[in-house]
Amino acid sequence: MERLRIGLIGYGYWGPNLVRNFSTCPATEAVAVCDASPARRAAAARTYPGVATAASVDELLDLPLDAVAVATPVSTHFPLAMRCLEAGKDVLVEKPLAGSVREAQILTARAARLGRVLMVDHTYLFSNAVRRMKQLVESGDLGDLHYVDSVRINLGLFQTDVNVVWDLAPHDLSIVEYLLGTPPRSISAWGCAHATPEIEDIAYVNVDYGENLMANFHVNWLSPVKVRQIIVAGSKKSMIFNELNPAEPLKVYDRGIELSESEETQRLRVGYRTGDLWSPHIEAGEALQAMATHFADCVRGRADPVSDGRMGVRVVRLLEAATRSIRAQGGRLVLPGGETTYGDGDAGAIRPGDLRPGLTDRPPGPGRSHSLLR
Numbered sequence: 017m018e019r020l021r022i023g024l025i026g027y028g029y030w031g032p033n034l035v036r037n038f039s040t041c042p043a044t045e046a047v048a049v050c051d052a053s054p055a056r057r058a059a060a061a062r063t064y065p066g067v068a069t070a071a072s073v074d075e076l077l078d079l080p081l082d083a084v085a086v087a088t089p090v091s092t093h094f095p096l097a098m099r100c101l102e103a104g105k106d107v108l109v110e111k112p113l114a115g116s117v118r119e120a121q122i123l124t125a126r127a128a129r130l131g132r133v134l135m136v137d138h139t140y141l142f143s144n145a146v147r148r149m150k151q152l153v154e155s156g157d158l159g160d161l162h163y164v165d166s167v168r169i170n171l172g173l174f175q176t177d178v179n180v181v182w183d184l185a186p187h188d189l190s191i192v193e194y195l196l197g198t199p200p201r202s203i204s205a206w207g208c209a210h211a212t213p214e215i216e217d218i219a220y221v222n223v224d225y226g227e228n229l230m231a232n233f234h235v236n237w238l239s240p241v242k243v244r245q246i247i248v249a250g251s252k253k254s255m256i257f258n259e260l261n262p263a264e265p266l267k268v269y270d271r272g273i274e275l276s277e278s279e280e281t282q283r284l285r286v287g288y289r290t291g292d293l294w295s296p297h298i299e300a301g302e303a304l305q306a307m308a309t310h311f312a313d314c315v316r317g318r319a320d321p322v323s324d325g326r327m328g329v330r331v332v333r334l335l336e337a338a339t340r341s342i343r344a345q346g347g348r349l350v351l352p353g354g355e356t357t358y359g360d361g362d363a364g365a366i367r368p369g370d371l372r373p374g375l376t377d378r379p380p381g382p383g384r385s386h387s388l389l390r
């Protein structure tokens with residue numbers, strides 16, 4: 017089968033990883049690189065002498081290509097992806113799909129109308145460790161999920177067009193959507209800008225998925241150390257994904273609490289369970305290679321990618337909501353479909369898009385704790 021001929025726009029920090037993977041993936045071929053910067057075009061030509069370079073998108077689109085990958089700053093995704101879709105190309109866009117929900121929706125609708133494949137590179141969905149995490153969640157081994165806690169911090173590459181939430185949280189939001197398959201109900205975020213006004217470089221994002229399941233994401237460009245860790249905690253077991261430990265990226269802990277009722281006092285007693293710790297085998301293989309293969313398969317089969325435009329829109333919706341909440345000092349935003357989050361008499365009063373301080377849907381008292389009993 018002929019390899020899918022791909023042109024790349026944007027050979028900055030991330031683009032070279034895409035070209036390397038398109039070049040080595042049996043299903044794809046990197047045919048050309050377009051970058052506005054002569055220095056970056058020269059760098060591409062030095063590393064890949066067989067790959068053409070183009071100074072403009074028009075020049076790129078004159079070449080015989082099947083598809084285009086867009087790896088430029090977020091604010092440019094919309095016009096570039098739109099131009100390529102309208103030129104009849106299938107398009108892969110780096111995360112996040114676009115700089116606003118509106119733009120992401122328009123791209124998704126245009127791709128559908130033109131019959132083009134539109135995929136977002138939510139890279140972690142193609143990581144073997146994250147796929148194993150999904151199997152563990154779906155098998156029920158973890159029990160009822162209680163929380164997700166992610167820390168994604170380092171001395172980051174400061175972006176000029178988006179804040180740290182738009183830069184790093186697309187990873188967490190796409191991973192959690194992939195693992196849970198549940199739409200979030202509300203979101204609240206705090207953040208601060210230390211380097212550039214209005215471009216937050218540290219943020220804490222809290223997402224409520226209902227059913228007593230909440231997720232917290234700490235994203236930060238100012239940390240002296242690099243941490244990439246996600247805890248998914250359940251009533252039976254918990255797992256920790258630490259991608260900086262390539263030998264054992266995933267660990268499953270049979271540790272947690274056991275609730276029982278004291279016969280004398282009739283009160284709930286909390287006990288602790290410390291069982292085995294194991295590290296599931298994770299197949300070797302680069303996520304970007306699997307991502308490139310999936311894109312090629314979807315283009316060949318005219319199929320919807322796992323991370324299609326609609327998923328791209330959902331992630332962008334959360335990024336937009338998180339930024340809105342940050343500007344409102346952590347005000348909690350009810351998300352579409354989340355009207356019933358607050359239950360009881362409040363349900364009718366709080367609509368999607370409402371921003372309220374300090375709301376909570378978590379009923380206090382023993383009714384809640386009993387769901388932990390096994």
Ligand SMILES: NC(=O)c1ccc[n+]([C@@H]2O[C@H](COP(=O)([O-])OP(=O)(O)OC[C@H]3O[C@@H](n4cnc5c(N)ncnc54)[C@H](O)[C@@H]3O)[C@@H](O)[C@H]2O)c1
Binds near residue numbers: 056110183
């Ligand atoms: N999937 C991941 O894990 C991952 C990791 C890092 C970055 N990214 C994403 O990749 C994208 C690019 O990020 P980056 O850090 O590489 O940015 P960057 O600024 O390092 O590189 C962008 C490149 O695009 C070029 N460019 C900008 N506008 C252009 C235009 N109109 N036409 C042609 N070239 C243009 C610039 O000259 C530059 O070389 C972002 O969307 C980012 O979120 C994804």
